[in-house]
Amino acid sequence: MTDALNLADKLSTFDERWSPRTVTTFNGHDVMVVKVEGEFTWHSHRDTDDFFLVLKGALDIEMRDRTVHLEPGEMFVIPKGVEHRPVARQETHLLLIEPTGTPNTGNTATAAARRVV
Amino acid sequence: MTDALNLADKLSTFDERWSPRTVTTFNGHDVMVVKVEGEFTWHSHRDTDDFFLVLKGALDIEMRDRTVHLEPGEMFVIPKGVEHRPVARQETHLLLIEPTGTPNTGNTATAAARRVV
Numbered sequence: 001m002t003d004a005l006n007l008a009d010k011l012s013t014f015d016e017r018w019s020p021r022t023v024t025t026f027n028g029h030d031v032m033v034v035k036v037e038g039e040f041t042w043h044s045h046r047d048t049d050d051f052f053l054v055l056k057g058a059l060d061i062e063m064r065d066r067t068v069h070l071e072p073g074e075m076f077v078i079p080k081g082v083e084h085r086p087v088a089r090q091e092t093h094l095l096l097i098e099p100t101g102t103p104n105t106g107n108t109a110t111a112a113a114r115r116v117v
Numbered sequence: 118m119t120d121a122l123n124l125a126d127k128l129s130t131f132d133e134r135w136s137p138r139t140v141t142t143f144n145g146h147d148v149m150v151v152k153v154e155g156e157f158t159w160h161s162h163r164d165t166d167d168f169f170l171v172l173k174g175a176l177d178i179e180m181r182d183r184t185v186h187l188e189p190g191e192m193f194v195i196p197k198g199v200e201h202r203p204v205a206r207q208e209t210h211l212l213l214i215e216p217t218g219t220p221n222t223g224n225t226a227t228a229a230a231r232r233v234v
Contacts, residue, residue: 004191026166026194027216029144049143053212055190073172074121077143095170097214099144 007033007055011093020096020104022116032096042085043105048098050078057092061085124150124172128210137213137221139233149213157203160222165215167195174209178202 010023010033018040020032036059052061053075061068061076062085068076078084098104127140127150135157137149153176169178170192178185178193179202185193195201215221 004185004187004193006188006191008190024192024194026168026214027146031168031192031194051143051148068121070121071123073125074123075141075148076121077141077148097143 007093007095011035011055018104019115025100028100029097030100030102032098034094034096035091036086036088036094037091038088040086041105042083044081044083045078045098045102047080048102049080050084051095051097052076052078052086053095055093055095057088057090059092059094060087060089062087124210124212128152128172135221136232142217145217146214147217147219149215151211151213152208153203153205153211154208155205158222159200159202161198161200162195162215162219164197165219166197167201168212168214169193169195169203170212172210172212174205174207176209176211177204177206179204 005023007023010021014021015035017035017037020034022030022032024031033055052059052070054070054072056072059070061070061078063078064083070076122140124140127138131138132152134152134154137151139147139149141148150172169176169187171187171189173189175189176187178187178195180195181200187193
């Protein structure tokens with residue numbers, strides 16, 4: 001069992017962008033923090049919904065038919081199968097939750113390695 | 118598909134304590150916000166881990182062998198089967214994630230009704 005997890009402390013341990021760090025797990029999901037900046041690749045996850053909560057900065061989640069803009073304290077769930085591209089115009093910190101083992105690009109060949117902090 | 122979910126906006130729509138409101142769902146889980154104050158009942162969830170993130174205020178999660186103190190931006194996962202009692206010494210706002218249908222007391226007879234905001 002772990003102690004309280006301070007998300008800002010976890011985020012202060014690395015600077016790499018688009019490289020999620022797992023801070024804990026629950027019910028078969030990884031709870032991750034990530035620093036993002038710039039544009040990610042268009043992708044979708046066939047079998048899993050994708051949970052985003054903005055902790056700092058701002059995030060645009062572009063989908064083929066619209067864009068959802070998220071500020072700190074705002075969240076969005078991308079339903080399974082929906083193509084999306086996260087875009088951050090500044091350094092942005094996110095809480096992500098995905099089933100353990102989900103590749104972040106929807107494709108194991110291009111996904112960032114999962115690391116634990 | 119929903120728009121951006123602003124957690125503070127959702128919390129501003131009610132004042133009742135210990136009555137979680139579901140703001141969205143993902144992968145068979147309810148994502149909920151709740152206002153708490155005072156002591157909840159001792160309980161455990163036999164089959165599910167319990168995700169807590171403090172948004173405002175402060176929460177003590179008492180367990181039989183120790184207490185975890187959470188401030189805003191801090192989270193904790195209570196493993197399945199572990200008896201716990203949340204205690205808030207002031208008005209405290211939480212993000213909770215649990216499998217859809219999980220009674221908040223671990224017991225359907227005493228659980229608060231799930232509502233959607």
